[in-house]
Amino acid sequence: MVTRFLSWTRQAGALLNKDFKAEFRTKYALNSFLMFAVTTLVIVSFAVGPYYLDPVMHASFIWIIIFFSAMAGLARAFIKEQERGTVYALKLSTTPEIIYLGKFCFNLLLLLLVLLVIIPFYFFFLSPSVGNPLLLVVVLLLGSLGLTGTTTILSAIVSKANVKGNLLPVLAFPVLLPLLITSINGTRLALEGYTFGEASSELRVLSSFFVIMTTVSLLLFNYVWED
């Protein structure tokens, strides 16, 4: 059991390592991902201008920026393998579960990297007040986990479609709606300075969403991955 788990981690780690090496040589996803996020942020900042926003608006804007830039950035992981024809080489080398885990980790790190840039920028431009910074970090982390878990399998579905263009946001939005509503609510609570105890139901929903979506994805990924 333990050795099997270790070998899984090593194999998924190899995939993650490969993706990062390739990503940092080509900047295939990261550049457009980051620019998309910055552009959305600047539009929000221009539109809001000198007005004062209440925490609900801030929370909504933060998650709108995260959602749309994630849709632009995370679709690439599988589409790239499909377009470059490397899918077969990968498919013949390892199990679907390892592919899912490897790609999930890659997408998650990519998203967190973008968040690391975009959230400070958001504070720089729009300066919302934060009542409970730690809660904000936890909500952002849990939200990113659920977002990535869902987007990873959906982007694998999209990579098989003939028309790949705008399919991912269309497919992802209804599925991610519970996550988005809860994340926005959780972010609002964090901005308003509520405690962890008061936000516990949001945190529970976010973590169970992540666990359920990842489990279901692992179970179903086999059907998506085979040709």
Next chain:
Amino acid sequence: MFWKVFLGIWMSLVIIASFLYAPPALGLGEVSRIIYYHVPLAWVAVLAYMVSMINAIKYLRTSSIEYDYRTSFNAEVGTIFALLATVTGAIFANATWGTYWNWDPRQTSIFVLLLIYGSYFALRSAIDDREQKARLSSVYAIIAFITVPFLVFIIPRIYASLHPDPIVNIEGRLQMDARMLQVFISSLAGFTGIYFWIYNLQNRIINLKGKIKGRL
């Protein structure tokens, strides 16, 4: 043939009874008669979506294509009924609350269901290969359907409901007049009957299609 005639007579009686036999609900007035249509429509939409989901799972387990026909067909039926339920609901809402739409939990849930199946059809039309279309769209239907219970839990925490629970609630006792209840139950049964009649027709079409293909 028998069922067609029987359902026709049954539904005619339900329609007449809903206007003439049942009394209007207290406090809601004549417009409350729409519940004899609105609630059964919503019920059939959910039923069709459930059957669609079950067929999606069956398809993935057996990969025999007729389950996929059933999945997509039930999704279509469910969408039509959900649209009708949304429209009747909006009319009812406008008459009682003064607005067609207010993100009431049930409105939100049915809206998300419509979105899910809208995306489901968008996905189907984006894939050419018959098997891949069936497999990927079944996976999507399952993933999407799993998130619906989350909504049921989350939305009421954020938006308060205006739905007329006192008349139609599930846990508590039914506060309906006996005659209202009779018409209501008959209408539910009638609409369910219509659904199964459509389901049966479609199954026959699927089987015939299979036979024609087999002969060619």
Next chain:
Amino acid sequence: MLLIELQKITKDYNGHIIFSDICETLREGSCLVITGPNGSGKTTLLKILAGLIRPASGKFTISVDGTLLADENRKDYLGFVSPDLYLYEELTALENLEFFVKVRGLAESEEYCLKLLKKVQLDKWGGSLVGTYSTGMKQRLKFAYALLHQPLLLLLDEPGANLDEEGQALVQEIISQQKETGAVILSTNDPAEVARYGDQVLKLDEAGRCFIK
């Protein structure tokens, strides 16, 4: 003893039959050549054997000493070279091989990958990006990729394509070495290759029938 059986393999695309009821038995030390005009389904058949496409009906089994190999382990016993299979162009040849070694969960070292590169005569270019390779060099690297896990069955789709004389000799060497420990199935249009490698020949025609010579 290795035994490979194709049992009534049929494939259609949206109802249009590509080929039907292909049966063939292959033993250790043998090379099966699949030949036929363009569009007869050679590549599709090889992809089915590799497990990349599902057949509409029929079965493909590999057994060793009478025990059947499970489908989900099949990739550990197969090596596949095809014009539709590409390796990572933004990695070097050595990085490619090391990645596939690791993702397969094998314990082989860097020296092992270098040895493989030497075998396909790419050791001089092991450190350059695959994107800078010529088509023939990429084809050689695919052989290294396919041989990485010492498969029992080697599936080669148009193996001689884009290769120079030296490369052709390499293909011949790889095939004869593979026949010592396993079996080979290859598809080609070239009559010379059919004659050179074909211990058994399977000929597909456009209408999807097959003839066994």
